[in-house]
Amino acid sequence: MASSLTKETPGAPAGDTAFFGHPRGLAILFMTEMWERFSYYGMRALLVLYLVSGGADAATGSQGGGLAMTAATATAIYSVYVAMVYLMAMPGGWFGDRVWGARKTVQIASFVIVAGHLSLALPGQIMFFVGLCLIAVGSGLLKANISTMVGHLYTDPTDVRRDGGFTIFYMGINLGAVLAPIAIGMIGETVNWHLGFGLAAIGMAIGAITFTLGTRGFSERDNRVANPLSAQEKRGVVIKALSSVAVIAAFYLLVNFTDVFRLTLNWVLVPIILAGLLIPIAVLVKIKRDKDLSGEEQTKMTAFIYFFVAAAVFWMIFDQGASTLSLFGSKQTERNLFGWEMPNVLFQVLNPGFIMLLAPVAAAIWLALAKRNREPSTIVKFSIALAVAGASFFVFLIPMNLATDGTKVTMWWLVLIFLMHTVAELCLSPVGLSLTTKMAPAKYASQMMGVFFLAVTAGDSVTGMLSVAGVDLNSPGVVVFEAAAAVAAGFLIWMSRNKVRALMGEVR
Template identity: 70%
Template sequence: MASSLTKDSATPAPEKTFLGHPIGLATLFMTEMWERFSYYGMRALLVLYLVSGGADAATGSQGGGLGYTAAISTAIYSVYVALVYLMAMPGGWFGDRVWGARKTVAIAGSVIMVGHVALALPGQISFFVGLLLVAAGSGLLKANISTMVGHLYKGVDDPRRDSGFTLFYIGINVGAFAAPLVIGTIGETVNWHIGFLLAAVGMGIGLLVFLLAGRTLDPKSSQVPNPLTPAERKAVIVKGLAVAAVVAVFYTAVTMAGMFTIKWALYPITIAGLIIPVAVLVRIKRDKDLTPGEQGKMSAYIWFFVAAAVFWMIYDQGGSTLSLFGDKNSERSLFGWEVPTVIFQSLNPLFVVALAPIFATVWVLLARRNREPSTIVKFSVALAIVGASFFVFAIPLSQTAGNDTKVTMWWLVLIFLMHTVAELCLSPVGLSVTTKMAPQKYSSQMMGVWFLAVTAGDCITGLLGLAEVKMNGVGVILFQAAAAALAGLAIYMYRKKVDALVEGTK
């Protein structure tokens, strides 16, 4: 009996799993799902809250907002989204050199939650402080939580790795789908600030799961891969304080002179959001350590980057220009129920979940027949479709221009469907090609570079809004549609040259 007990006690306990994957995936799945729930819920409300109480708010809509014009509201929204993706690069740096991925995600979740609480408080100061905190926290978290998913698997050859990231991606879309239905609907129809507070609760649940189940994560997630030396840490602190002092002195002077407006805060961020991506690409391209082959791939990658920026410029207006149009100019009655405007923000994640398996199957079937389109062709198709979506958008816009006519909401459903089809042609492919074309020296940083394409695209929209351009004007919409279509045609015409530079990368 003693011998049997000894033998049994020496047998290792079976590994706990989540759908056949390391149990830590469940922790990260839930954390990311709730973080996306808070992010997309607040984002669905953002533009509607900004125009509420002003001339551009829909007739009969809830008051109590900030009363900005549609153009400025679109600029604020675009700059906010741009900041989230811009912060992904320093977020990755903090994870690699200061706190480690696990601690960075915990801090990020706390910052996001506090930011949503600030949004829930009345007043413009607390609102914009909250917006900055949510943007900074989202960037920190976004850059590190995917890295932690990778830590769960034993190297890149683990057969469960790809399906693990697929499950993680499903968590993102579950959160994104549910957020407008819950946070958005309550915020739009009951009270804006209750909606923002629900976003804080969502992030709080995700943070609690992450902290309580932290033992399920891989120990590598707690390590700092490349910690700062004492000299580097001192230099970073000095530079950070110097920049903060300059900014504080500048804005104090502007405020004391009575010149401060929201544009003084938005213009520097918007311009930086355009300059930084260009500077990063130029720095990498000019690096003399790159081999001729890597130089060629970087030349090709710039084409993909520009194409992606044009794409996101249009795509991300789903939460601003399209949302405002839906609120003011769409007939949203469905079986006697007035569909809240925010519900349309759930269409994209719903379509992604429905269509992504179909696209994956189609690409595999075409590859077996050696007929799968190259990456550059997929990009050109994505630009053509997203451009076509704004040509379609121009039709209901022209019907409602200058009058109180309302059009069927199915125009919006069609446009969001087109956006999703275009996204599935570009976004997953872009992530893949970024990893394949990254120079060895910049293998970790290139994913952050890809996110900068979103920053650049949204900053273009932000500049248009700051210039008081009427973003829902028929001419502006047609111009953007034509720009996307021409960009798609241009890269398609040069596809053989770009494919040669890529050297067969699909």
């Protein structure tokens, strides 16, 4: 990375306390991220339900107007979409560092996301897939750079407000995630799918306009391109991009016009899924084999790979909350609350809602244990996360076996499963992000967060591959396999704790 990233450059003045004691720029970034998450989680809550609507796998009595796909195809599309959002975070960070700078990248990304949601608001399968692509690209560009902008607000290493600022920013994420299913989800599921997608576009448009008009409080560093491309590098990037587009176009034209193959959706999904599996591996191998890394950095990267694989297994289960669990909730749960039929999308409120309630509790528990020198190590926390995630799918077997012959089970089984997912997430996600910043080699300090997000890509790509292969993710056998895989992964990393701890050096 360019040296400009490490120079002391002016950020928010220490006296800027306009937003609850924090720089005024934090308020704009908070609102932008909140509206982006509002639009993302709202659309995510509707995605699988919309895809199966009108088809054989739709819930009884659900509105039509969807794409009438099977549950397997819908799950595959959902998994590929989530995988691509997190995969795009890496090129998003690259654009911020080398092409546009953080502020311009976020600004462009926000309007790309608006265009994506507007495309979803229009009927038609082509516009639907165009919209998904735009949202994935825009979310990747935004996600990689907006957190960097938060960090730029606190350039003084002694500024004690930094951790609090990121905590406030994180609450914006969860606030948007809580509100989204209530507003976008309920309108989309109960009134009109495309009206729900349109509401997501309005939310993101508010965020984009807020960001555009509120740049006064940002750091000057946000406008700088840290390591700009040279003219020769620009030409190389353009040539590679155009060549890739030409090869992909030629491939699909060949498939479309030949009598040997028939162009189907799988011709699109499978290459993307394979990319989602291979790119994370290629990135890790590239960093691990980099001769510029010191011996200590190499050993830490070896330890990081253990955590990466564990995180991928965790996200494989966790992200099925809006696919496998959502489909089960729509068809096989009794959702009557005091005479009110609760819309299925409201299950998606549970995880961010539990996060907001339990995150302070988890932080207090870790702090209390740390004071007694009894706080679990990162390895143990990861093991707990995987064990709880696996156990949640063992619990899932109970309502699955009860919901036979058209019998519907109480929705409280799903509430319990989402609670378990949240407990597991609190043991892994924030811990993993913190661990990544501590173990990142100096050369890859700005990129390692994107590398950690690739664990989401890898986990969701596995789910997508299973769905494309025709595996019924709502079958007891598959649920047992996934649950056992998570518990086994947790056990193996716990058994390897001494070896991994030695590789981590001073990091705990």
